[in-house]
Amino acid sequence: MVEDIATGVLNGAVAAGARAIRWLDDRDPRGAAVVRRIFSATGRAQIVGVTGPPGAGKSTVTDMLVAEMRRRRLRVGVVAIDPSSPFTGGAILGDRVRMARHALDSGVFIRSLGTRGQAGGLSRSTHDACLILDAMGYDIVIVETVGVGQDEIDVVNLAHTTIIVGVPGLGDEVQAVKAGLMEAGEIFVINKADRDGYEATRRQYELMLHLRETSRMARTDNWPVPLLRAVASAGEGGADIVDAILAHRVALDAAGAFARRSGLREREQTLALLRDRLVRRALTTAGETVLAEVEARRIDPYSAVEKLLAHIDEEDCPS
Amino acid sequence: MVEDIATGVLNGAVAAGARAIRWLDDRDPRGAAVVRRIFSATGRAQIVGVTGPPGAGKSTVTDMLVAEMRRRRLRVGVVAIDPSSPFTGGAILGDRVRMARHALDSGVFIRSLGTRGQAGGLSRSTHDACLILDAMGYDIVIVETVGVGQDEIDVVNLAHTTIIVGVPGLGDEVQAVKAGLMEAGEIFVINKADRDGYEATRRQYELMLHLRETSRMARTDNWPVPLLRAVASAGEGGADIVDAILAHRVALDAAGAFARRSGLREREQTLALLRDRLVRRALTTAGETVLAEVEARRIDPYSAVEKLLAHIDEEDCPS
Numbered sequence: 185m186v187e188d189i190a191t192g193v194l195n196g197a198v199a200a201g202a203r204a205i206r207w208l209d210d211r212d213p214r215g216a217a218v219v220r221r222i223f224s225a226t227g228r229a230q231i232v233g234v235t236g237p238p239g240a241g242k243s244t245v246t247d248m249l250v251a252e253m254r255r256r257r258l259r260v261g262v263v264a265i266d267p268s269s270p271f272t273g274g275a276i277l278g279d280r281v282r283m284a285r286h287a288l289d290s291g292v293f294i295r296s297l298g299t300r301g302q303a304g305g306l307s308r309s310t311h312d313a314c315l316i317l318d319a320m321g322y323d324i325v326i327v328e329t330v331g332v333g334q335d336e337i338d339v340v341n342l343a344h345t346t347i348i349v350g351v352p353g354l355g356d357e358v359q360a361v362k363a364g365l366m367e368a369g370e371i372f373v374i375n376k377a378d379r380d381g382y383e384a385t386r387r388q389y390e391l392m393l394h395l396r397e398t399s400r401m402a403r404t405d406n407w408p409v410p411l412l413r414a415v416a417s418a419g420e421g422g423a424d425i426v427d428a429i430l431a432h433r434v435a436l437d438a439a440g441a442f443a444r445r446s447g448l449r450e451r452e453q454t455l456a457l458l459r460d461r462l463v464r465r466a467l468t469t470a471g472e473t474v475l476a477e478v479e480a481r482r483i484d485p486y487s488a489v490e491k492l493l494a495h496i497d498e499e500d501c502p503s
Numbered sequence: 504m505v506e507d508i509a510t511g512v513l514n515g516a517v518a519a520g521a522r523a524i525r526w527l528d529d530r531d532p533r534g535a536a537v538v539r540r541i542f543s544a545t546g547r548a549q550i551v552g553v554t555g556p557p558g559a560g561k562s563t564v565t566d567m568l569v570a571e572m573r574r575r576r577l578r579v580g581v582v583a584i585d586p587s588s589p590f591t592g593g594a595i596l597g598d599r600v601r602m603a604r605h606a607l608d609s610g611v612f613i614r615s616l617g618t619r620g621q622a623g624g625l626s627r628s629t630h631d632a633c634l635i636l637d638a639m640g641y642d643i644v645i646v647e648t649v650g651v652g653q654d655e656i657d658v659v660n661l662a663h664t665t666i667i668v669g670v671p672g673l674g675d676e677v678q679a680v681k682a683g684l685m686e687a688g689e690i691f692v693i694n695k696a697d698r699d700g701y702e703a704t705r706r707q708y709e710l711m712l713h714l715r716e717t718s719r720m721a722r723t724d725n726w727p728v729p730l731l732r733a734v735a736s737a738g739e740g741g742a743d744i745v746d747a748i749l750a751h752r753v754a755l756d757a758a759g760a761f762a763r764r765s766g767l768r769e770r771e772q773t774l775a776l777l778r779d780r781l782v783r784r785a786l787t788t789a790g791e792t793v794l795a796e797v798e799a800r801r802i803d804p805y806s807a808v809e810k811l812l813a814h815i816d817e818e819d820c821p822s
Contacts, residue, residue: 219803219804223800223803226800227800237556237557238556239557253768287620345769360663447798447799448798450803451794451798453804454794455782457804457807459778459782461808461812462782462785462815463777467562474773475770476767477772479547479766479769481546481762481765484539486538486539487536487539488773488776489776490639492773493777493780493781
């Protein structure tokens with residue numbers, strides 16, 4: 185079964201890819217087994233993060249990019265982060281609506297991942313989904329965030345290329361700087377550029393990009409960060425953004441940074457998986473007793489950790 | 504030294520509190536020692552999260568709440584999450600500006616925490632700062648997020664009471680639902696209510712709160728979620744919000760939920776600390792070699808974790 189799914193993934197079979205992503209998201213051990221089989225076929229896709237504040241139109245921009253990439257015969261996968269309610273557990277908007285438009289196109293694969301209230305779990309599942317799409321042979325994998333409710337920095341660390349989507353009149357533009365997104369972005373897009381306030385917003389972005397350049401905060405050497413204009417709902421601006429995405433890949437390759445970023449991503453994923461496994465090992469019955477004492481405020485978190493570590497050492501090495 | 508600082512914290516000394524928070528944020532072991540001494544004096548302060556999209560005016564709302572709480576002779580601490588750039592490491596807006604207004608008032612203590620690019624680290628430091636402010640005797644501790652760049656869900660888990668600040672005309676209001684914030688909020692505030700579009704935004708929120716009520720998604724039993732209006736820049740609406748905050752505390756107490764939420768928070772903090780410690784133990788020289796293999800894509804993350812766990816078991820139990 186695992187073998188069939190792994191072979192299917194390597195052959196680009198949509199059903200196999202969907203199954204593998206579901207296994208990984210569910211922490212089904214068959215997911216890890218698939219990753220082991222397909223890992224050597226990964227490291228080729230360009231991971232493109234699309235982020236920015238809510239209301240900026242990130243989904244519409246993503247859809248426009250997919251259409252433009254398909255026009256250029258690039259195969260594209262989309263991982264849409266769709267934070268479901270931590271209380272209801274269900275995603276409010278699914279991929280059904282978005283799939284419809286590209287339903288008959290085998291060169292597009294869209295998958296939504298819900299958060300289930302776990303920020304760390306989300307970034308882990310996102311990474312796994314990117315690996316699967318990469319192994320399926322998609323040239324570009326777009327990771328679309330919601331811009332609220334999960335760490336934008338996670339996406340920056342995951343992506344080769346980060347696109348920040350802004351919008352005129354979102355009020356206090358300095359907020360974008362506070363969030364550290366200005367330094368992270370490699371391509372800036374002002375969407376809904378037909379709206380009032382476009383020129384003012386553009387000037388703010390230009391000023392900040394200028395400050396950024398003079399303070400040498402950019403992540404990619406020799407990459408003049410483009411500030412692009414889009415009206416994604418009308419399909420305007422897609423070609424320029426795709427041009428910039430492909431140019432950024434060339435710049436990364438030239439600097440040897442494409443493989444380096446991929447490597448750091450796998451490193452982070454390994455550490456996240458390790459954290460998970462170690463904590464699960466620690467939470468035996470004795471561990472749960474200590475946690476219950478913390479909940480009752482009979483012991484503070486720092487002392488509790490010492491106790492938990494002592495338990496682990498005892499259990500690992502029975503004398 | 505640790506003893507002096509712990510005593511100072513328990514006596515509400517601002518310099519001692521600031522020192523303890525800095526130690527904890529820096530992972531200085533003296534911070535953990537202070538927490539051990541002061542923990543039994545915590546669990547009294549009501550932790551109030553203020554969140555919402557960028558541009559909603561969360562800082563201004565927070566400042567208004569501080570002023571209103573002081574008018575009622577409540578002592579209030581503020582922890583402002585101020586995501587600094589992951590690349591420059593420095594916060595762009597500090598607490599200096601915000602401190603100025605309340606500088607001569609010993610009943611207010613404001614502290615900014617930068618993210619340093621670590622989402623998990625931020626939520627850990629925020630929790631620690633809340634413990635210190637709690638031990639210092641502040642009645643209410645407001646945790647103000649930025650609304651981009653870190654997990655809003657962290658704040659929901661940290662707070663007894665979560666306030667969602669919205670604003671007219673932020674575009675696609677359904678974004679707030681996607682982020683799961685609608686279910687999390689216990690008090691809703693539409694700020695900048697003198698702006699165009701207030702009535703339309705209010706109707707959207709009312710509809711969503713109605714949907715939420717009928718689907719029983721709320722976290723607090725018997726709590727009719729208020730939807731309040733504010734123009735924080737003009738000081739309008741503060742009294743109603745503070746009334747709602749205090750009423751929510753009464754509702755939590757009546758349901759036995761105040762202590763329960765505090766306990767879950769300490770549990771989460773303990774798990775976060777444990778994760779940190781276990782991973783640090785795992786990353787010995789042998790561990791770093793495995794990580795280097797992952798970075799070079801010679802081994803996949805799942806197989807690497809098995810190798811790392813095997814190393815740990817060997818080292819912990821020398822035969």
